[in-house]
Amino acid sequence: MPATSLADWLRAAPDDALAVLLRRRRDLATPPPSDTTVLATRAGTPGSVARACEDLDTLTLAVLDALLLAGADTDAATLADVQAMVEVDITEPLERLRSRLLVWGDDDALRVPPSARDALGPFPAGLGASVPALAGVDLSGLGEDERALIGTLAAGQPIGRTRDAGIDVPLERATTPVQRLLARGLLLRRDDQTVELPRELGIQLRGGHVFTPGALQEPELPTNPHQQSTVDEVAAGEAMELLRQMENLLLSWSAAPPPVLKSGGLGVRELKKLAKDNEIDEPRATLLAELAVGSGLVADSEAASPEWVPTTLTDSWLAAAAPQRWLTIVQAWLELPRLPGLAGGRDAKDKPIAPLSDEIRRPLAPLARRRVLMALADLPEGAGVKSVDELVAVLAWRAPRRGGRLRDETVRWTMAEASALGVLALGALTTATRATLEEDRANAVAALLESMPKPVDKVLVQADLTVIAPGPLEPELAADMAAVANIESSGHATVYRVTEASVRRALDAGRTAGELQQLFTTKSATPVPQTLTYLIDDVARRHGRLRGGVAECFLRCDDEALLAEVMAHPVASDCALRMIAPTVLISTLPLAEVLEALRGAGFAPAAEGPDGRVVDIRPSGRRVPARPRPARRVAPESAGLTGVQIDQIVAHLRAGDLAVGRRRGTSMRSHGGSGAAASTSATLEFLAQAVQDRREVLIGFVDSRGTASQRVVRPSRVGGGILEGSDNQRYPLHRITSAALVED
Missing domain, CATH: 2.30.30.100 (SH3 type barrels.)
Structure with missing residues (x-):
């Protein structure tokens, strides 16, 4: 059958075939080619061929390798020749190659672009140059060292570097395996330092197969069945822990923002502090920091001495319901163009890679992340993978040319990060995650709300002044507990501790002793111990006797003896206090500084408002304006040309062909x-x-x-x-x- 050029094949192809091609290989349509000759030229470039191969699985690539072995890049090959080399049904892989224009022609005249060899490498299927005379050669006389050498070359790349390649000696004088194999004609000399294993010998060492039969079958992905409700509940616990840790980060960085390194990123000391404060390891602390910045909750202040400071979005995020906060963080993670797993490693100059630095930016990270999650989404509900390594093997088989050197590590990092975020649990996706991947925000929030433990309205007060919350507290009760007690440990059950300082903090915020007593009386499921009652009464008795206001600030007290005691203390000089009346002192310092100094000196002052009531003047933390987030990008798999655009390009091609045909004919x-x-x-x-x-x-x-x-x-x-x-x-x-x- 006469050879058919790629342009001729395209010219004769139906419009729907061209539409499929443009949909599969979007690079061919930008800019729209003027005619099929231009399209064929563009489709045959090495770069375009390499991109078209990125999402092909191992079997399809093996078929393409077999076509190259059959010489389809220089002359037509037959389907029978290719089928004999692959040894499994190649109907579907061949159609995938045709739809991408990596193969064209009838079954008895198959061709591939000449640049395919450049795109896939010089050794299709890992086999060297053909030497037909070596077909069926007897290898029984080889030594063990010679067999080991050619066996290694047959299993991997067929070339090897050796100093013996340039030494040409007869067999009887050969002293090394390479010299003996060269003398026998079982190795080819490419240059003075390189030898190559002939194709026929490689196939023979593989048991007569061009491809190992098992390698062309997709690996199994063993799974464990779980109830979907169990998966959702376990993941909800992780999600709540994530939100607690993110809150801690935002509150901590509001009070003391960490500096931005000169080279960009977060310093080792600050990372260790973040990990210690949250009782987590450094990789998880890195993930928290990356998500805080990626979601817009923290930003570089861009000041003369830049710091990582929470943005104005922080307050609205803290005030939102837990499912809404979780969804904000997860969507930021899905779109994060960075690989937090790289932090802590070494860059090309052998320098440590810092979190939040430019070295871990990877624009294709969202695509790789979503690819892992979509593989899990294809499993039945509740089915979790038994081993991450098995998932790595499956995804590597499905797209061996995608992902580069970090392909497998990215899968492992994604699984670890998804577990930490509550995106999956027990190796299975949650209901909320499936809805998130489908862009169904309402159902994602509803699913997470359903799986989260129901808020409790009671706590357990212990005699040692600890308070146990047996689950997530109702928002109002949680705020009350945060005001009057310090968190000692957290998890599914949170342990608070009431101290003199924490009670004084609540009184400083405007709560009265009676309100605190009422809080524990009504909200404790256990009897309130007398030690707690005495503590509250004792702190309240001393609290607020000395009151301050803003003048630059003033202090007033009905007890003239107490004011005299203050003026006699060294703190009076430190605070620049001056008596203007037997019951009133003033200072040129801010009220917050004066009250802090007095408390350090052993006094218990309180701040008051214009109406005389106690007010809370503690700073809420620093904020910087939120940065405008870039427009959300559509994942590359789903992005592409619309049907109308493809139809227009096809019409454009046909019109160009018509013009060429009329001009020539x-x-x-x-x-x-x-x-x-x-x-x-x-x-x-x-x-x-x-x-x-x-x-x-x-x-x-x-x-x-x-x-x-x-x-x-x-x-x-x-x-x-x-x-x-x-x-x-x-x-x-x-x-x-x-x-x-x-x-x-």
């Missing part, structure tokens, strides 16, 4: 001798005459991208600076460079 003449040189008025007159005579015209024009092409047009109207064809296509006259009648 029909005699034409240009108006005025040269259409390119004709003036605008002459061209306009020429086109108007073509409209009147109902004649087809071959026009040359330049599109908005600056691409020159030609079209055959039957003009229907010329006016207003526009040439309108009978197919409703419109061409601006100032972009038309030439015009010629098409002769019948």
